[in-house]
Amino acid sequence: MAETDLHETFRGDLLAHCYRMVGSVEEAEDLVQETMVRAWRAAGRYDPELASVRTWLHRIATNVCLTALDGKARRPLPSGLAPAGDDPYAPLTPSLDVPWLQPFPDARLGDPAVAAQQRAGLRLALVAAxxxxxxxxxxxxxLRDVLQLPAAEVAQALDTSVASVNSSLQRARATLRAAAPVLEELREPADPDERGVVERYLAAFEAADVPGLTRLLAADVVLEMPPVALWLAGREHYRTFMERVFAMRGPGWRVLPVRANGGPALAAYAPADGGWRAHSLQVFAISGGLVRRCVTFADPAVFALFGLPATRTGDAP
Structure with a gap:
């Protein structure tokens, strides 16, 4: 196999890695391409006795990402900026000056085996943290906790010492523990009823059945809506907000199941002009047979990331 072909087999893996680092699918794709160019130029210096091809490529990708991140603002979700709101009827004003975290289309990983391997490490809660x-x-x-590289290889990738890596890890883990129990989520299996919950949610959403939606929610469910900075916590706030949505937009929505960030998601099309127009992409966290979090990317532009059309007509699937 030619070197360039061998490198290409890791493209999906590298895309996931760069996305975790920068929080943007579009930026991650550019960074993977830069990684491939650098790998091709440095192929003659690669020593298989020092590192596997995968580790070597991740080292290059990590340094490409670190350069790209220099001086850039982080990409948050609304819950990372302010406390939860208490008014489901608050104005829904987009904060377009914030570089929001983007959802990741699982289809971009290519090989289903790669998608399965990357699942936990792509969860929105982790990437946001x-x-x-x-x-x-x-x-x-x-590199250490998601890709599970040995500390010595992480030190080599970051051109530092093992002691420095361990110190950085301690500080990073402490920050994440304070933000959310996301490290534990890396080891949690998927909810066995995840698909059934999403199917029931989809059916209730298309029927504008707010009581049916509410029965699928955990008591402490979180609803986020980037690029709107408002976010809500609790089943009753979620229920009230959904009543508001259907009152504003009407019933008759069409919803498509997709996969995003290693889990279930729905692409929602609102009724418009005799058809349907792209409205929002909803990414779920489900456990115990209930929706624990729904991040609703209320920006039709994200549909292009998933190869989805901006409008639908008739009975198009």
Missing amino acids: LQLLPARQRAALV
Whole structure:
């Protein structure tokens, strides 16, 4: 196999890695391409006795990401900026000056085996929490705890000592523990009824059945709506907000199941002009047979990331 072909087999893996680092699918794709160019130029210096091809490529990708992150603002979710709101009828004003975290289309990983391997490490809660970390701490934690590289290889990738890596890891883990129990989520299996919950949610959403939706929610469910900075916590706030949505937009929505960030998601199309127009992409966290979090990316532009059309007509699937 030619070197370039061998490198290409890791493209999905590298895309996931760069996305975790920068929080943007579009930026991650550019950074993977830069990684491939650098790997091709440095192929003659690669020593298989020092590192596997995968580790070597991740070292290049990490340094490409660190350069790209220099001086850039982090990409948050609304819950990372302010406390939860208490008014489901608050104005829904987009904060377009914030570089929001983007959802990740699982289809971009290519090989289903890669998608299965990357699942936990792509969860929105983890990627959002990673944005709280300084870039080098972020890199150390991703390489060590997500990719599970030995500390010595992480030190080599970051051109530092094992002691420095361990120190960075301690600080990074402490920050993440304070933000959310996301490190534990890396070891949790998927909810066995995840698909059934999403199917029931989809059916209730298309029927504008707010009581049916509410029965699928955990008591402490969280609803986030980037680029709107407002976010809500609790089943009753969620229920009231959904009543508001259907009162504003009407019933008759069409919803498509997709996969995002290693889990279930729904692409929602609102009724418009005799058809349907892209409205929002909803990414779920489900456990215990209930929706624990729904991050609703209320920006039709994200549909392009998933290869989805901006409008639908008739009975198009």
